[in-house]
Amino acid sequence: MSADNRIGKQTLIFNSRPQILSSYAIVGDIEGQGPLAQYFDAIIKDDTLGEKSWEKAESKMLELSVDGALQKADIKKEDVQCMFAGDLLNQIISASYAARELKIPYLGLYGACSTMSESLLMGSILLDGGFASSAVCVTSSHFSTAERQFRAPLEQGSPNTPTSQRTVTGSGCLVLGYESKARTIINVTHATIGKVVDMGIKDASNMGAAMAPAACDTIITHMQDMGRTPNDYDLIVTGDLGQLGAVLLAELCLSRNVDLKGKHYDCGCAIFAPEQNTKSGGSGCGCSAVTLAGYLLKQMVMGTYHRILFMSTGALMSPSATQQGESIPGIAHAIVLERGEGA
C-alpha cells in the first residue's frame, strides 16, 4: 500500500478535513490579567483549585478543560473514542490522572511544549483514517509545578535571567470530529511531523534559543513539501519561543530564504503584557494550547484569519540530562487550520 496521504518528506494530507467541533481554555490568574483575557473560557483565581498540591490542581485543570470542551460540542464523555493528552510533568501525571477520572480511552504523549500540535496531529490521523468519529486533544502546564520540577523550588526565590520565560498556568482542549453544526467550520487539512534539532543550547532558562532551530526546520520542510510560501498563510504561529526565540526564528528562516515578516505570531510573546514582567514571555504546553483554544480559533471564526500554520514548539529538556552535560533538543510539529463554510 502506498502512502497516498503523504506529500513530500514529512507532511500528511487529511482529505476528510477533520473539524474542530469545540475548544475550551482555562487559565490562571496572571494569564487572566494579560492581553488575551477576554478570550478564555475560565480564569481561576486560586491556582491550587482547592486541591492539596499544584500537581493535583494541574490535573484537575486538564480535566475541567476536557469537560468544558465536550459540553460545548454536546458530546458525552462515554461517547468519545480517544483522548490524546500530555503535559510537562514527569510521567505526564496531569494527563494520566485526568484520564483516570474521565474514563476515556487514552493515548499518552510526551512532546514537551510541542504537545498541543502533536495531539492534534495524532487526533487528525485517527479521524482521517476512519478509526474514530471524535477525539479529544488536550494539554496543560502550571507555573508552580514546572518551576519545581525543571528549575528551583519557588520557596527558594531564585531570580530569573532576561532570557527566561514564565510557564503558563492553563489547559487548552480541542474536540475533533465531523458534522459540526456551526455556521463557520475550522478544518485540519495538513500536518508536518517534526524532527529533533539540537544546536547545542544548554541553558534551561533560554528555551527560545533551543526551540527556534526546530521551528525553522519544520517551517522550511512544510513549505517545501507543500510548495507554499509564508504568503499562503495569514499567520504562522509558534508555541513559546518568547521574545528572544522569535527574533532568532526570523533570522534563521531568512538565512534559508523564507521571510516570515508580518506573518509570525508567537503565543509566548502574546499571552503576557510587557508590564507583567515575564521576561522573554510565556512558555509551557498550556501556552500554545490556550492561545489556540481561546484567541486564535475565535479570530478564525470571526474571519480575521482564514488559514494558519499552527506549530507548538517543544524544548525536550530534562534536569537529569542537563546535569549530565547534555544540550537541549528542540522539536516542532505543524498543523494547517483552514476556515470554511458550515452546513
Place this chain on the structure above:
Amino acid sequence: MSADNRIGKQTLIFNSRPQILSSYAIVGDIEGQGPLAQYFDAIIKDDTLGEKSWEKAESKMLELSVDGALQKADIKKEDVQCMFAGDLLNQIISASYAARELKIPYLGLYGACSTMSESLLMGSILLDGGFASSAVCVTSSHFSTAERQFRAPLEQGSPNTPTSQRTVTGSGCLVLGYESKARTIINVTHATIGKVVDMGIKDASNMGAAMAPAACDTIITHMQDMGRTPNDYDLIVTGDLGQLGAVLLAELCLSRNVDLKGKHYDCGCAIFAPEQNTKSGGSGCGCSAVTLAGYLLKQMVMGTYHRILFMSTGALMSPSATQQGESIPGIAHAIVLERGEGA
C-alpha cells in the same frame, strides 16, 4: 465521515494489514543469561555501553535497536517516515536523544511499560491511514536508570520486597511497512485502545497488582468488541505483570467469565529464570519489547503461534504523585498479530 475502521467501543481494524518488516532486540547481561537469551539479536556485557551515564547508555541502546531493525529491513534511516518512541525516563530522554541522532521524524509517547503496544498501535494507524509506507516503533528500559528514578539509588542497597520486579535492560524495535519479501508475513490486524484503570494500589513495588485490572479491562473490551474469546488466540500476551500480577489477571478475567487458562503468557514471567532471583519477574518498557521483537515474533514465523493478542501493560506511577498520596493508575493497549503467507 463515519468511523468505518472501528469495531465496538475501543477497537480499530487495519484493513491494509500493516506488516512487521523486521525486529531487533538488544538486552543487558542478566537478560542475556535468562531463558530467552538465544532469541535476542545482541547482548551487552557492559550496561554502560562505554557511555558516561546509564541514561546515555539507555539512549544509545534504543538507537542501536533502531539501527539494527532498519538494517534487517534494508531501509535507510533517511527513508523512514516516522518514529514512534518512548521510555520510562522523565521527559523520555532515551527516545528523544536517540531521535536527535537518528534524524527521523519523531512522535514521542508516554505510556510507561505500555509503550511498545502504544507505538505499534500508532504506527499501524499511520500506515493504514495511508500517511506513511514505513514506521519505526521502539522503546527501551534500563535497570539502573529506572531504579534511581523510581525507587532508590542503587548505591543505597535497598532490599527488594517479594512483589517487586526487576526492570529489564533492553530495547526492542519493530519496523512496520508493506511489501515484505519474507516467506512468512506477520500482520497487524486490529488494536484496542486502553482506558486508565486504578484500583487503589499505592505500592511502587507491587506494579503487577496495579496493572492487572487495566489488562483485564482491555482483554474484556477487546473480546466484546471483536466477538471473540481467548480460544480465538494461540496466546494472550501481557507485558510485565509478573508472577503475582499474572495470577491476579487470571482471577479478574475469570470473575468476568473470560478464562485465560492455557492462553496467558506474561513477558515479565518469561524473561528471567526462577534461579535468577528477580522476585516477581521482569518489568519495564523493554520487557515486552524485547520479548516480542526477540522471542514471540520468531515463534510466529516458525509457526508455533498463528494469532496472538499482544498487550503491553503500563503502571503510570510517578514518585511525585506517590509522595502526594496518589495510587498507581494502570493502562494496557492490545494489538492483534497474525501470521500469513508472503509473496
